[in-house]
Amino acid sequence: VRVSKEKLEEHHDAVLRAASRLFREHGFDNVTVAEVMSAAGLTHGGFYGHFASKAELAGAACHLAFVDRLNACDPSRGLSDYLNRYLSVAHRDDVAGGCPMPSFAGDIRRQDKSVQRSFAEGVSGFVQKLAEMIGKDATSRRQARALAANIVADMVGAVVLARSVAAVDRGLSQELLTSSRLGLKAMYGY
């Protein structure tokens, strides 16, 4: 059932987008190739016409997740606004469409090196972007980068932990988000 070149490209994108969301939601190893293809409206057999392996898809999906997230972020709204959204219940509960760092950080060590490189690039880029947002408020470049790295760790840790306990201890989950939100504001607002 050959399809036109436009359809072929659409299918490729659909597979990649479906994978990016499904991998974030359930982790690389808990999503089957068949599930990704089905979410893209195709059958599993055709997968290897689009990607050489599941690992290659994982790398591409990880990269796409970071790119999407960086593009969606609007620096002009300021750091405070960004932290509020990142540490919100909405972001905690939108795992599939959320930041790839809390989703992938725990699993990435067990993935292929290429996937790990894709992830590390994303983390580095994210720290850099945050450092630039901070940098505007004076301080040296080194200090901004160090502060950014600390903020990223706090943000990611808060969301990872808030998600991990959300199903069994709603209050603790909320507390983790709120405490980091307030703590971070007190910190970078010094």
Added chain:
Amino acid sequence: VRVSKEKLEEHHDAVLRAASRLFREHGFDNVTVAEVMSAAGLTHGGFYGHFASKAELAGAACHLAFVDRLNACDPSRGLSDYLNRYLSVAHRDDVAGGCPMPSFAGDIRRQDKSVQRSFAEGVSGFVQKLAEMIGKDATSRRQARALAANIVADMVGAVVLARSVAAVDRGLSQELLTSSRLGLKAMYGY
């Protein structure tokens, strides 16, 4: 090959200890029952004489990891010393014997409810313990708890991220640990 009651108890403990380390190192779903039993010096068939299922083992192993960690921690050495050790390269690289929060946080959502409860209890207890360490230095109980929650998020996020990029970007991994170590000291030392 029936064994004595003492041996039986020893075997039970050995299985639990092996599971606690292996699960922390590789994640619940990436360790087989056979591997746990083998690490305990037994064969896989005898497993169901000790535990009703792999999920039950996961819950018990998670609980044990938190208990071991809390017992090992010495509050009298102070918060600063504790942070230094938590955010060290040694702790980053000792996944099997390290804190269960960075190891389990990402996977726990996909485990049985009983395992999630065991984890949430551990997190809550950890925050509480940290709050008590902070509480000594004056401040109200509520503030101490909020500060503790933020510190925990930062610590866990830094270790999770440092581990996730360690294999492909040593410098970034180091940077994340160091930035959080310095940032946290500046914060709780205010």
Added chain:
DNA sequence: TGTACATCAGTGAACGCGCGTTCACTGATGTAC
């Protein structure tokens, strides 16, 4: 422009492999006398 044919994206069955769990069996332990 219309026709004939080669190409190849997609389909679904099948292959290997690994894992959680079960089970018949073994032989040392613990107990009843």
Added chain:
DNA sequence: TGTACATCAGTGAACGCGCGTTCACTGATGTAC
């Protein structure tokens, strides 16, 4: 204390099931004339 037997912790083969990957086949696309 010594003996006979029931118990049961541990063994290893086997069962079901799921998943990544392969492959023969299909039929629409794109191209050569």
